[in-house]
Amino acid sequence: MHSSLWLASLLVVPLVGAIGAALTxxxxxxxxxxxxxxxxxxxxxxxxxxxxxxxxxxxAQTFDFxxxxxxxxxxxxxxxxxxDGISLLMIVLTALTxxxxxLGARDRRQEPAFVAWMLLLTCFTMGSFLSHDLLEFFIFxxxxxxPCYFIISQWGGRERSKAALKFFIYTFxxxxxxxxxxxxxxxxxxxxxxxxxxxxxxxxISSTAMSHGTAVWLFVAFAIAFAVxxxxxxxxxxSPITYAEAPTAGSIEMSALLAKLGTYGxxxxxxxxxxxxxxxxxxxxxxLAVIGILYGSMLACTTPDLKRFVAYSSLAQMGFITxxxxxxxxxxxxxxxxxxxxxxxxTIGFFLIIGFIEKRxxxxxxxDFKGLQGxxxxxAALFTVVMLASIGLPGLSGFVSEYLILIGTFATHAWxxxxxxxxxxxAALYLLWAYQRVFHGxxxxxxxxxxxxxxxxxWVLVPVVxxxxxxxxxxxxxxDRITPSVQQLIHHVAPAGVNK
Amino acid sequence: xxxxxxxxxYLAILPVLIFFGAALALVLASALARxxxxxxxxxxxxxxxxxxxxxxxxxxxxxVAKAGASVTIAHAIVLDDFSVVASGVIxxxxxxxxxxxxxxxxxxxxxxxxxxILALASSAGAILMTQANDLIVIFLGLEILxxxxxxxxxxxxxxxxxxxxxxKYFLLGGFASAIFIYGAALVYGATGSTNLxxxxxxxxxxxxxxxxxxxxxxxxxxxxxxxxxxxVPFHLWSPDVYEGAxxxxxxxxxxxxxxxxxxxxxxxLISALGTQLDTWRPILWTLIVLTTVVGxxxxxxxxNVKRMLAYSSINHAGFILLGVWAGTIRGTAxxxxxxxxxxxxxxxxxxxxxxxxxxxxxHHSIERYQGxxxxxxxxxxxxxxxxxxxxxxxxxxxxxxxxxxxASVVDxxxxxxxxIALISAAIAAFFYLRWxxxxxxxxGLEGTRVEVPRLTGAVIAFGVxxxxxxGVWPGPLVTLAQHATVLFTP
Numbered sequence: 001m002h003s004s005l006w007l008a009s010l011l012v013v014p015l016v017g018a019i020g021a022a023l024t025x026x027x028x029x030x031x032x033x034x035x036x037x038x039x040x041x042x043x044x045x046x047x048x049x050x051x052x053x054x055x056x057x058x059x060a061q062t063f064d065f066x067x068x069x070x071x072x073x074x075x076x077x078x079x080x081x082x083x084d085g086i087s088l089l090m091i092v093l094t095a096l097t098x099x100x101x102x103l104g105a106r107d108r109r110q111e112p113a114f115v116a117w118m119l120l121l122t123c124f125t126m127g128s129f130l131s132h133d134l135l136e137f138f139i140f141x142x143x144x145x146x147p148c149y150f151i152i153s154q155w156g157g158r159e160r161s162k163a164a165l166k167f168f169i170y171t172f173x174x175x176x177x178x179x180x181x182x183x184x185x186x187x188x189x190x191x192x193x194x195x196x197x198x199x200x201x202x203x204x205i206s207s208t209a210m211s212h213g214t215a216v217w218l219f220v221a222f223a224i225a226f227a228v229x230x231x232x233x234x235x236x237x238x239s240p241i242t243y244a245e246a247p248t249a250g251s252i253e254m255s256a257l258l259a260k261l262g263t264y265g266x267x268x269x270x271x272x273x274x275x276x277x278x279x280x281x282x283x284x285x286x287x288l289a290v291i292g293i294l295y296g297s298m299l300a301c302t303t304p305d306l307k308r309f310v311a312y313s314s315l316a317q318m319g320f321i322t323x324x325x326x327x328x329x330x331x332x333x334x335x336x337x338x339x340x341x342x343x344x345x346x347t348i349g350f351f352l353i354i355g356f357i358e359k360r361x362x363x364x365x366x367x368d369f370k371g372l373q374g375x376x377x378x379x380a381a382l383f384t385v386v387m388l389a390s391i392g393l394p395g396l397s398g399f400v401s402e403y404l405i406l407i408g409t410f411a412t413h414a415w416x417x418x419x420x421x422x423x424x425x426x427a428a429l430y431l432l433w434a435y436q437r438v439f440h441g442x443x444x445x446x447x448x449x450x451x452x453x454x455x456x457x458x459w460v461l462v463p464v465v466x467x468x469x470x471x472x473x474x475x476x477x478x479x480d481r482i483t484p485s486v487q488q489l490i491h492h493v494a495p496a497g498v499n500k
Numbered sequence: 501x502x503x504x505x506x507x508x509x510y511l512a513i514l515p516v517l518i519f520f521g522a523a524l525a526l527v528l529a530s531a532l533a534r535x536x537x538x539x540x541x542x543x544x545x546x547x548x549x550x551x552x553x554x555x556x557x558x559x560x561x562x563x564v565a566k567a568g569a570s571v572t573i574a575h576a577i578v579l580d581d582f583s584v585v586a587s588g589v590i591x592x593x594x595x596x597x598x599x600x601x602x603x604x605x606x607x608x609x610x611x612x613x614x615x616x617i618l619a620l621a622s623s624a625g626a627i628l629m630t631q632a633n634d635l636i637v638i639f640l641g642l643e644i645l646x647x648x649x650x651x652x653x654x655x656x657x658x659x660x661x662x663x664x665x666x667x668k669y670f671l672l673g674g675f676a677s678a679i680f681i682y683g684a685a686l687v688y689g690a691t692g693s694t695n696l697x698x699x700x701x702x703x704x705x706x707x708x709x710x711x712x713x714x715x716x717x718x719x720x721x722x723x724x725x726x727x728x729x730x731x732v733p734f735h736l737w738s739p740d741v742y743e744g745a746x747x748x749x750x751x752x753x754x755x756x757x758x759x760x761x762x763x764x765x766x767x768x769l770i771s772a773l774g775t776q777l778d779t780w781r782p783i784l785w786t787l788i789v790l791t792t793v794v795g796x797x798x799x800x801x802x803x804n805v806k807r808m809l810a811y812s813s814i815n816h817a818g819f820i821l822l823g824v825w826a827g828t829i830r831g832t833a834x835x836x837x838x839x840x841x842x843x844x845x846x847x848x849x850x851x852x853x854x855x856x857x858x859x860x861x862x863h864h865s866i867e868r869y870q871g872x873x874x875x876x877x878x879x880x881x882x883x884x885x886x887x888x889x890x891x892x893x894x895x896x897x898x899x900x901x902x903x904x905x906x907a908s909v910v911d912x913x914x915x916x917x918x919x920i921a922l923i924s925a926a927i928a929a930f931f932y933l934r935w936x937x938x939x940x941x942x943x944g945l946e947g948t949r950v951e952v953p954r955l956t957g958a959v960i961a962f963g964v965x966x967x968x969x970x971g972v973w974p975g976p977l978v979t980l981a982q983h984a985t986v987l988f989t990p
Contacts, residue, residue: 072975074833074982075903139894146893153937161937165930172929176922179903183910183918198907 004067006049007081007130010091011123013042014098018119025112032106035115039099042122046095053088055484061203062485066132068201076186076198080133085485086337089478090129090264093344096463097257098122104352104460105248107155114155114249121147121253128261134182134269135200138175141229141265144258145171148250155247163245170238174228181221185273188214205273206492212276219277222270223285230262230318232285233292240303243311244364248355251307255314256347260340263318267325267333267489275493278328285326286409286416292319294419297426301433306354306364309434310347313390316423317343323420324405328494332408333486334479339401341478342389342471346398349386349464353379356457360450366434371443376452380439382461387435389468391428397471509572511563512579512631515553515587519624522549526613526620539605542616546598549620550591553627557588571633575695578633578767581984585836586630586763589843593755594623596847596959601748603953604854608656608746608861615655619752622648626760633771635684635694635721638764642680642728645760646673649753653745656861665744672727672737680724686717696772703775711779718773718780722787725768728761729817730810732790739802742810743864747857750806751850754813755843762820762839766832769824777827784825785917791818792924799931805853806864808931809846812890815928816842819905822921826908829985834904837981841897841970848963849886852879855950866938873939875949880939882964889967891932892925896971900978 017038021031055062066082083091098118107114124147127140145168153164186200189208199205210218228235243251271278296315303309321343324336356379357372358364373380389396392403402424410417443450453461471478510517522545530537561584564570569580601615625644632638650673654666688694690713691702708714723734730738742750769780795814802808820842823835856872857863873880889896902925909918952960970977 071973072900072978074830074978075900075907075974077974139899142894142899146888149933150940154940164937165933168933169926169929173923173926176919176926179906179922180910180915180919183907184915187907187911 002052002054002065004065004081006045006052007065007067007083010042010045010049010095010126010130013038013045014119014123014126017042018116018123021112021116021119029111031112031115032102035102035119036099038119039095039102039122042126043092043095043099046092049083050088050092050481053083053085053481055085055481062488063132068133073197075135076200077135078133078199078201080136080201081130082132083130084488085481085483086264086267086489087129088481089337089341090260091126093260093341094122094125094129094257097253097344097348100348100352100460100463101249101252104348104457105252105355107247107249109155114151117147117151118249118253121151125253125257125261129264132202133200134185134202134205137265137269138179138182141178141225141261142172142175144261148254148258151250151253152242152246155250157245157247159241160245163242166238167242170235171228174225174235177221178225181218184221185218202268208273210274210276212280215274215276216280219270219274219281222274223266223281226262226265226270227288228262229265230259230322231315232262232318232322233288233295233315236292236296236315239315240308240311243314244305244307248351248358251310252348252351255310255351256344259314259318260344263321263325263336263340266322267336271325271493272489278326278493282326282328282413286323286413289319289322289326290416290419290423292316292322293423294426297423297430300430301426304365304367306357306366306434306438307351309366309430310350310354313427313430314343314347316427317390320402320405320420320423323409323416327405327409327412327416328490329408329412330483330487330490332405332412333490334482335401335404335406335408337482337486338471338475338478339398339405342397342401342468345464345467345471346386346390349382349461349468350390352457352461352464353383353386356453357450361446366437368447369438370447371439371441372447372450373439374443375448375450378458379453382453382458382465383435383439385465385468387431389472391431392424395469395472397468397475400472400475506574507572509570509577509579511556511560512570512572512577514556514560515591515627516624516631518549518553518556519620519627522546523617523620523624526617530613530617536611537613539602539611542613543598543602546616546620547595550594550598550623553591554588557584557591560584571697575697576634576637577631579631581986582766582832582836583631583763585840585980585984586759587627589840590623590626590630590756590759593752593759593843593847594619596844596851596962597748597752597755599955599959600751600847600851600854603956604746604748604861606953607859610655615652618648618652622646622652622752623756626756629760630763632764632767633696635687635696635768638768639677639681639684641760641764642724643677645757646677646728649749649757652749652752653741655749656746658860659744659862661744662746663744665741668737668744669741676724676727676734679720679727683717683720683722683724686713686720688717690714690717696767699772700774703773714776715779718776719783721768722780722783725761725765726787728757729765729820730814731787731817731821732794732814735791735795735814738814739798739807739810742813743804743806747806747850747854747861747864750809751847751854754809754846754850758813758817758820759839759843762824762835766824766835770827770832774827781825781827784821785914788818788821788825788917789920791815791821792921793818793927796924796927799928802931803866804864805866805869805935808866808935809849809853812928812931813846815924816890818924819902819921822905822909822914822917825914825917826905826912828908828912830911831905831908833978833981833985834901834908836984837904837978838901840977840981841901841967844963844966845886845889845898848960849883849890851956851959851963852883852886855879855952855956858950866935869935869938870941870943871939874942876952879950879952879960882960884936884939885964885967887932887936889971891929894971895968897967897974897977899971900974904978904981
């Protein structure tokens with residue numbers, strides 16, 4: 001068992017960074033440097049944790065770095081952290097996202113406040129992934145709303161107020177269901193063991209016995225909150241306007257990272273805690289996921305601007321992740337966890353490049369662009385790599401994860417997998433078509449004047465491209481870390497029969 | 501016939517005596533002094549009295565810890581940890597309000613000590629309500645509390661709305677008091693006593709063959725309380741009164757009336773009528789759903805921040821009622837925890853509204869707040885934090901307050917009720933956020949800065965500190981609330 005101080009430091013570093021950035025607001029540009037230093041340190045720490053992680057520390061569990069301190073006993077409030085292979089990947093993604101977002105999408109308007117919010121968001125997201133306690137998770141999950149809200153409402157586009165409010169209220173309503181579900185579960189657990197204190201500890205709660213009906217209701221309550229966050233069709237309607245109106249760094253954080261909170265929560269809590277509900281709910285959620293894939297792909301074809309385009313393509317990708325998470329197959333779930341990471345990296349790439357283009361042209365409308373390939377070949381090349389990964393070209397990261405999801409799901413729920421496969425074709429369609437409209441043809445007017453990616457912009461995208469290629473060719477180290485945890489989770493959920 | 505004077509445990513009624521004594525001293529001082537009593541003297545008297553009351557609370561707490569809860573004055577007054585904590589919260593709110601009102605009085609050139617006398621008397625009434633073990637004493641406390649407030653609401657003689665609000669408050673309040681006392685009479689008819697312990701004992705050891713009288717009495721009592729806490733559909737007075745009253749008075753009303761009325765409501769419903777839980781729960785259920793949802797929805801369309809806060813406080817009243825609905829120790833502790841945390845936040849919020857209101861106390865439209873946080877980052881951030889706390893965002897006490905009452909309701913089997921209430925909080929989020937967004941908007945950069953007087957600033961800082969410190973570390977307050985209800989609930 002490794003020391004839990006590693007995880008505590010993951011929480012403290014961005015917090016201290018945020019305070020530091022706020023304190024250095026008098027000196028121009030200092031806050032930005034503080035923030036970059038803090039997020040670089042955060043990334044290093046998360047990589048150290050990833051290397052140290054050992055899935056054999058506890059006998060039946062793959063959790064490492066665990067600790068638990070009760071903070072307020074009557075509330076069952078505790079500081080309880082632990083990570084397994086699934087959260088590990090999310091932690092690395094969290095640290096990576098904030099660093100790349102800060103490096104690639106610098107926003108100089110009121111910079112100290114901006115970077116402070118970004119670092120706070122990192123701290124809260126990190127907290128959600130580290131939590132091994134339902135109440136603690138909920139608190140961090142809710143807390144992520146506040147930095148997001150301020151980032152959108154102050155640094156966003158023209159419709160920012162509307163977008164920020166829509167985002168906040170949608171998510172807040174969703175989490176109302178989650179909170180009631182968590183409370184119900186905590187008390188159900190307390191009443192089962194006479195004389196026990198109220199606790200929301202994940203390990204304690206997961207042994208709660210419940211009837212099939214209760215399990216279904218609780219699953220629905222949890223799933224609503226996570227479906228809003230992910231977003232899963234039909235609870236996605238906040239996401240296009242929010243991604244489009246948020247500043248680039250905010251869009252990156254929300255789609256690359258916070259969306260994963262939804263699917264992560266779905267896997268860890270909704271699937272992990274209510275195995276009894278799965279038989280009933282699986283067809284429903286799988287169907288929603290497949291609808292999301294096709295619907296997202298369809299709208300991605302017709303949407304007029306690039307950020308909404310990524311929002312809808314994300315909806316389709318989140319459909320794939322949900323498919324894997326709900327499939328009940330170890331292979332597909334491993335693929336889903338991997339796709340959470342890969343989609344994060346790919347989305348960072350998309351939004352960064354769109355941000356670069358927006359900075360040059362002041363527009364994100366597809367019809368404003370034509371033939372950018374000519375004046376900006378490097379940018380076009382980078383976009384191509386990211387796009388091909390998103391399509392799922394073999395040899396790039398998207399392929400590995402989508403392939404795992406589809407074959408895994410085919411083994412357990414063949415028809416859903418068959419329909420979902422059309423989503424892969426549709427992805428090729430909408431991505432290539434968008435590429436064609438933006439980059440092909442003869443550039444005229446302002447499009448011909450566009451500058452190619454600067455060295456700095458190229459360097460920011462290097463980690464994205466490297467991760468896309470490396471995880472496409474050699475995903476083994478990552479899969480090795482995810483698989484035992486997923487196996488254990490699936491084993492807990494489906495002890496016999498469907499475990500394929 | 502010899503009149504027996506009941507034994508009096510003076511420590512039990514010491515806080516009430518201190519407040520009345522201070523009020524009396526100010527009356528005498530203003531009558532005897534040549535010229536006017538300086539404002540500083542009046543304010544320090546109020547603060548000193550409230551502080552002395554808190555010290556008395558400390559000794560009461562020690563006494564209860566040693567000797568257990570006790571009743572005195574012919575079982576009419578109770579001394580237990582619940583009343584001690586509740587009256588401590590009232591005294592704290594009075595201190596905060598007095599400091600804000602001091603700066604307000606200087607700005608508005610209000611002289612004289614009437615304001616302070618009335619505030620002291622009202623608070624004594626509120627404290628009496630927390631200690632009452634008899635319907636008549638509750639009525640007494642309610643009247644003392646209300647009569648002072650009727651006058652305080654009308655205190656701003658330059659504005660017609662102030663007098664209008666007072667008249668409205670007075671007429672409807674008088675009506676509600678009459679309903680309350682009529683309910684008390686019916687309950688007396690059904691059970692043979694107005695004493696809460698006796699009623700509880702009677703109902704526990706007898707079965708009423710014709711409970712209609714008791715039900716009617718209980719329902720009328722509930723209406724009386726619902727009026728005081730502004731529960732829908734008895735809330736119609738509250739937006740007008742909140743808007744019309746001088747802003748510091750609004751803060752005082754929002755805090756001490758809630759504490760006093762909820763303490764008494766808990767004693768009536770849980771101590772006296774606890775055996776009738778199944779009867780009053782459905783009524784309360786409807787009341788809570790209406791109060792939370794209507795309060796939150798109507799707040800959304802307001803442009804005046806005082807009206808907005810009035811509807812917000814209606815929404816909060818619904819949440820506090822959740823703890824009463826649970827009818828358990830956990831629920832009672834949660835209610836107490838809610839009012840402990842809510843009182844400082846709401847007084848501090850109204851302190852900021854007082855400042856922004858400007859001379860004449862008239863500028864309360866939300867446009868006035870455009871860009872406040874840009875001009876004055878600290879003041880703006882303080883208001884944003886207070887709003888987030890009222891919204892129930894984590895890391896503020898507002899979150900744990902909501903969490904506590906919801907937990908008690910879910911524990912008592914009211915999952916659906918908890919969900920409805922929480923969704924109303926999502927509606928309420930809309931206007932808290934709209935306000936917070938106005939603070940950070942870029943449009944109002946050329947607006948005027950408001951001067952933050954030292955005392956008001958201290959009150960605001962205190963409210964923000966309380967909500968943040970206990971929002972990160974709620975342990976001590978939770979334990980306090982928990983401890984205070986152990987000796988109380990049957």
